[in-house]
Amino acid sequence: xxxxxxxxxxxxxxxxxxxxxxxxxxxxxxxxxxxxxxxxxxxxxxxxxxxxxxxxxxxxxxxxxxxxxxxxxxxxxxxxxxxxxxxxxxxxxxxxxxxxxxxxxxxxxxxxx
Amino acid sequence: xxxxxxxxxxxxxxxxxxxxxxxxxxxxxxxxxxxxxxxxxxxxxxxxxxxxxxxxxxxxxxxxxxxxxxxxxxxxxxxxxxxxxxxxxxxxxxxxxxxxxxxxxxxx
Numbered sequence: 001x002x003x004x005x006x007x008x009x010x011x012x013x014x015x016x017x018x019x020x021x022x023x024x025x026x027x028x029x030x031x032x033x034x035x036x037x038x039x040x041x042x043x044x045x046x047x048x049x050x051x052x053x054x055x056x057x058x059x060x061x062x063x064x065x066x067x068x069x070x071x072x073x074x075x076x077x078x079x080x081x082x083x084x085x086x087x088x089x090x091x092x093x094x095x096x097x098x099x100x101x102x103x104x105x106x107x108x109x110x111x112x113x
Numbered sequence: 114x115x116x117x118x119x120x121x122x123x124x125x126x127x128x129x130x131x132x133x134x135x136x137x138x139x140x141x142x143x144x145x146x147x148x149x150x151x152x153x154x155x156x157x158x159x160x161x162x163x164x165x166x167x168x169x170x171x172x173x174x175x176x177x178x179x180x181x182x183x184x185x186x187x188x189x190x191x192x193x194x195x196x197x198x199x200x201x202x203x204x205x206x207x208x209x210x211x212x213x214x215x216x217x218x219x220x221x
Contacts (some may be wrong), residue, residue, distance in 0.1 A: 104156035
């Protein structure tokens with residue numbers, strides 16, 4: 001069963017901490033994405049990557065960075081966590097060519113206190 | 114502006130009461146329309162992809178249809194286990210646009 005695995009289901013961090021969210025896919029997909037999901041706002045794209053060591057800003061990249069050193073792993077970094085980054089974070093992947101829907105991970109519920 | 118709108122925001126049905134969810138879109142160059150199911154606290158689960166107007170897909174009690182401006186997710190004789198949020202997404206070029214979802218509750 002193919003999967004996108006996010007390392008944590010729930011995280012609680014303090015304001016100002018550096019936070020790492022990890023995502024691993026076992027489908028050999030080229031494309032990987034990070035979204036955040038908030039009530040009433042839907043899914044908003046933070047960053048995406050079409051290849052190893054490649055990254056592109058999405059709609060709301062401020063306060064975030066990413067790393068993709070290996071094809072299967074895409075990490076989201078909150079440089080200095082703030083309370084307005086409390087959210088559900090979703091990682092997704094698709095094969096190259098992008099005529100396919102996303103496969104999502106199970107999400108990380110991050111709370112910043 | 115490219116946009117995806119889902120309606121209604123929330124829907125309560127009695128078990129067995131069929132209904133439809135709507136996803137309307139205003140994007141140019143549609144490459145695909147996707148339906149997902151999302152359970153509370155979990156990531157969205159892929160249901161269907163539709164590529165062109167007139168296309169239909171079915172899975173158990175769900176049937177998705179597509180026109181040039183909207184898609185419908187028809188739910189026939191729903192059961193309580195169909196309760197979830199249903200998300201619609203549209204791909205235009207290399208961009209994906211998500212709706213905010215319809216929260217479906219099926220009452221036994």
